[in-house]
Amino acid sequence: MQIATVSSPPFAKPDSTSSQSRLSSLLKFDPSPLQRLSHPAAEAARVEWWVKRDDCYGPGGTDVALQGNKVRKLRGYLEGWRDWSDPRLGILSFGGAYSNHLAALSVAGRRYGFRTIGIVRGESVSNPVLDLCRENGMDLRFVSRSEYRQKKQAEKLFAYRAEFGPVLIIPEGGSGPDSKIGTASIIPEIKTQLGPDHPIHYFQLAAGTGGTAAGVIEAPPGEANPTIEIFPVLKGGWMGEEIEKQLSVESKSHYAWQVIDGHHWGGYAKRPPELLEFCDSFSRNYDIPLESIYTGKLFYAVLQRIETGYYPPGSRLVTYHSGGIY
Numbered sequence: 001m002q003i004a005t006v007s008s009p010p011f012a013k014p015d016s017t018s019s020q021s022r023l024s025s026l027l028k029f030d031p032s033p034l035q036r037l038s039h040p041a042a043e044a045a046r047v048e049w050w051v052k053r054d055d056c057y058g059p060g061g062t063d064v065a066l067q068g069n070k071v072r073k074l075r076g077y078l079e080g081w082r083d084w085s086d087p088r089l090g091i092l093s094f095g096g097a098y099s100n101h102l103a104a105l106s107v108a109g110r111r112y113g114f115r116t117i118g119i120v121r122g123e124s125v126s127n128p129v130l131d132l133c134r135e136n137g138m139d140l141r142f143v144s145r146s147e148y149r150q151k152k153q154a155e156k157l158f159a160y161r162a163e164f165g166p167v168l169i170i171p172e173g174g175s176g177p178d179s180k181i182g183t184a185s186i187i188p189e190i191k192t193q194l195g196p197d198h199p200i201h202y203f204q205l206a207a208g209t210g211g212t213a214a215g216v217i218e219a220p221p222g223e224a225n226p227t228i229e230i231f232p233v234l235k236g237g238w239m240g241e242e243i244e245k246q247l248s249v250e251s252k253s254h255y256a257w258q259v260i261d262g263h264h265w266g267g268y269a270k271r272p273p274e275l276l277e278f279c280d281s282f283s284r285n286y287d288i289p290l291e292s293i294y295t296g297k298l299f300y301a302v303l304q305r306i307e308t309g310y311y312p313p314g315s316r317l318v319t320y321h322s323g324g325i326y
Contacts, residue, residue, distance in 0.1 A: 029057055029058065029059075029071070031057075031189045031192070031193065032052060032053050032054045032055075032056045032057035032189075033053040033056055034050055034051070034052055034053070034190060034193040034194070034318070035050065035051045035053055035288070036048070036049075036050055037049040037050065037051050037286060037288075039286070039303070039306075041303060041306045041307045042306055042317075045306050045307070045309060045311065045313065046313035046314065047306060047311050047312075047313065047314070047315045047316070047317055048315070048316040048317065049302075049306065049317050049319070050190075050194075050316070050317065050318045050319070051288060051318070051319050051321055052186065052189075052190055052318055052319070052320045052321060053288070053321050054067070054068040054069060054072070054186075054320065054321055054322055054323050055067060055068055055288075055289065055295075055321050055322075055323040055324070057071060057072070057323065058071050058323070059111070063107045063111060065100070065103040065104050065106075065107045065132060066104045066107040066108055066111065067104070067323040067324075068100075068321070068322045068323020068324060069182075069183060069212045069320075069322040069323060070100055070101055070103075070104035070105075070174060070322075070323065070324070071104065071182070071323075072179075072182030072183045072185070072186070072212075072215075073101070073173075073174035073175065073179035073182055073183060073211060073212070073215075074104065074105065074108060074170075074174060074179075074182070075181055075182035076177075076178030076179055076180065076181030076182060077091070077168065077170055077174075077176075077178050077179070078108070078112075079178075079181070088115075088165050088166055089114060089115070089166050089167070089168070090109075090114055090115030090116060090117055090164065090165070090166070090167045090168070091105060091109065091114060091115070091116055091117070091167060091168045091169075091170060092116075092117040092118075092119065092160055092164060092167040092168070092169050092170070093105055093116075093117075093118060093119070093169070093170040093171070093172070093174065094118070094119045094120075094121075094148070094151050094171065094172040094173075095118060095119075095120060095121070095172060095173065096120065096121050096122070096268065096269070097120060097121070097122055097125050097127060097129070097130060097269075098127065098129050098268075098269045098293060099118075099120070099129065099173070100129070100293075100294075100323075100324040101172075101173045101174045102118040102120070102129070102130075102133055102138065103129050103132050103133055104174075105118070105138070105170070105174070106118070106132065106133040106136035106137070106138035107132075107136055109136060109137065109138065110136040110137055115137075115139070115167075116133075116136070116137065116138040116139070117138065117139045117140075117141065117160075117164050117167065118133055118138050118139070118140045118141070119141050119143055119148070119151065119160070120140055120141065120142045120143070121142075121143065121145055121148040122142060122144075122145065122148075123142060124142040125142075139164075151171075151172060152171075157169055171209075171211075172209055173208055173209035173211055174209075174211060175209040175210065175211020175212075175214070175246065176211065179211050179212075179215060180211075180214060180215035180218050181215075182215070183211070183212045183214075183215025183216055184215045184216070184218050184219040184220075185219070186212075186215075186216055186219070186320065187200070187203060187216055187219045187226070188219060188220065188222070190203075190318055191222065191224075194316075196223070198316065199223075199224035199226070199316065200224070200225075200226035200316055200317075200318050201226055201227065201311075201315045201316045201317065202226055202227050202229060202311060202315060202316075202317045202318070203216070203226040203227070203228050203229065203317075203318050203319075203320065204228075204229045204230075204231065204298060204301075204302050204317065204318070204319045204320065205228070205229075205230060205231070205298065205319075205320040205322065206230075206231050206232075206233050206294040206295065206297060206298040206320075206322060207230050207231065207232050207233065207239055207243075207259075208232075208233055208234065208268070208294065209242070210230075210239055210242045210243040210246060211246065212320075212322065213228070213230045213243050213257070214243050214246035214247055216228060216255075217243070217247060217254060217255050217257055218247065218248065218254065219254065219255075220254075221254040221255065225254070225255050225256070226255070226318070227255070227256045227257070227258070228255050228256070228257035228258075229257075229258060229260055230243070230257060230258065230259045230260065231259075231260050231263050231297065231298050231301050231302075232259060232261060232263075232264060233263075233264055233268055233293060233294055233297050233298075234264055234267060234268045235261075235264045235266070235267050237261055239259045239261070240259040243257075243259070260301070263297055263298075263300070263301040264297065265292075265297055268293070269292075269293055271292045275292050275296055275297065275300065276292055276296075278290075278296060278299075278300050279291060279292055279295075279296040282296075282299060288321065291324055293324065294322055294324055295321055295322060295324065298319065298320075299319060302317070302319050
């Protein structure tokens, strides 16, 4: 896995006016492309297969880690930052050793001028994702798995604030109430792109913490709502319950949704050769880059369901590419 390097300094706190301007630019991007996928399996099954290309959603350039659903999740949090001018302020969040969220946060911190702290589960390691975080000036703290499980406890959060000073604490994966501000816009964007005469029947996405899925489910329902299919990339069978916790009472009836387990390939960040080969082949054949942690597992699972005839002929599918390519 290749990852972009940066040559700019880790971070420099700008004055509040320029900081507000730059943060505002992060929050305003054109809708990501919606691409029709001409795949023989979809044609044989007589279904339309579309891809929402959030791997193209972000500032672009060399900051490729700042893209996709990570940008959408950060939007709500950064909106609250636009009036902050204290140079001591920072953002602290949590993730594993291959956390796309921490990578995106580190880029945002360097790009827009605020401190970032990453609490990482497990022993200290070096890999392309964490190396990027370091290059962007993120203060990485590795903690035991037992301590990491305390990340939602008030006493532990108080201790982090005491250690790191004034910080905004964002939950693991960027998933929280504010993250829904950005992720709730995904399906409305697609409906606008397809037009009223072309309804979405099925919308598929991968899930790590369930935050993006919760935001999608909480989108304004509108007309002709799709069935939302959620594919966890971790094993354990807990994703449905986790998403339920993140939903408001009103939103639980907006969309029909289901969690489809059994496509985690052994667990988070597991990379068996067959999956790597699929990602490489799909990327070459369709010019849509896939990685093995999220999008590769998702597209493999959707393709299996198409090939087995799960979707009725005439169905229109939209698979969400959440980004995360380095």
